Amino acid sequence: MTAGPVIPDFGEASDCVSENRTFCSDWVRENWDPVLQPALVEHVKLTLIAVVVGFAISLVAALLAHRLRHVERPFAIASAVIYTIPSLALFQLLVPITGLTVTTVEVALVGYTLLILFRNILTGLRSAPPEVLEAARGMGLTGTQTLFRVELPLALPAIVAGLRVAVVSTIALATVAAFVVSEGLGVPILGALPLNFKTEIIAAGALAVGLAIVADAMLVVVQRLLTPWAYTRRVA
């Protein structure tokens, strides 16, 4: 008896999948646990790390620029130049330095958040009216006390507005990370592209968009909780 060729058993695709119809919910149900859910979790992680690090850097830079005027221009110009580098290129450009790692992706994602966060934090810090600062000084607050009790709270709306843009655009950009590491929602999208497998493209794409919308809505709620005074007087 001769041994026949070993044919691996990949299971059977449903009619919907093998005909590549627009959207096969059975594929999504079957692949939620092994494919989609891990990609979604990775995507959230990629975004969170990038925004937190980007925010920390921008906050320090903005606080410096708030006190020392000549810090503003160099940082603004540097972050604007980073902005013009195509994401696809920046991810790959960093590969010779940091390798095919998550670090590469995070460095690039952080770079893209700097411009919008820095500008919004600084604008917010500068939005405190002079008479309010005068009053703070009249009450005997020190510079640090003024910063934490007056300037930062008044800057919150502008800061959260910047965070919203940064979070939403980072979620969008993180899909491109799949060109470098196999993490995030870009992976199923890139994988499905050569096969033109519609269900996977739509499912992963919808998850990315949904994630952005949910994150944006959450930040709006956070802002309302943090700045209740901004919404009390609007009762007309």
Place this chain on the structure above:
Amino acid sequence: MTVAALDVFLNSLDFIVDRRELILDKTWEHVQLSAVALAVSIALAVPVGVVLGHLHRGSFLAVNLANVGRALPTLVVIAVGVAFLGIGFANQVVALVVLGVPPILTNAYVAVDEVEPDAVEAARGMGMTPSQVLRRIELPLALPLLFAGIRTAAVFIVATATIAAIAGGGGLGEILVNQASYRVEGLVGAAICVSLLALAADAGLGLVQRALTPRGLKEEVPAFEPDVRSVV
């Protein structure tokens, strides 16, 4: 490490010079794609934003449409486009327009909406009709912010047009995604070209802005300063 990085950089400059025909070819394709996408974005977004701003209406539409647009990853738009429209120029343009419309629309709306009410009041007092107010008062005063939106969109579009390489090719992205043939030098060389192209597009639009700004309003037109209005 720094020496190696410098090496790569110098080699990539060599690549640009040695393969100038390829680079010029791909740059030209890149420019065509970006220009068409930007033109369509402007044609769609500026009239809507300006009219809504003039009427001080539809802030919900102008702002939220822009936010939704921002949430749509270009990769997703292109992938969905590939699945349904097939590969090609039209798909690439659609994806880039989705990217270009939000900043232009939001800025156009905010720019016209926030024109000094006193100026509009004075113009009306001088007997100007609403369309005269729009053309002679609101548009010139809105120009800086309006152009900030267009310039930001231009930079977005030029930088992102590289992704078009996965939807049928064309443009400098083709060199970027093909490291197997062009190596690191090609990657860095193409990236440098894209960045320069983005900065050039911004500078060129800055010149257009200068030319369109009435003499009385001419201040220094700012260098690249993406100003995307995010309305709280």
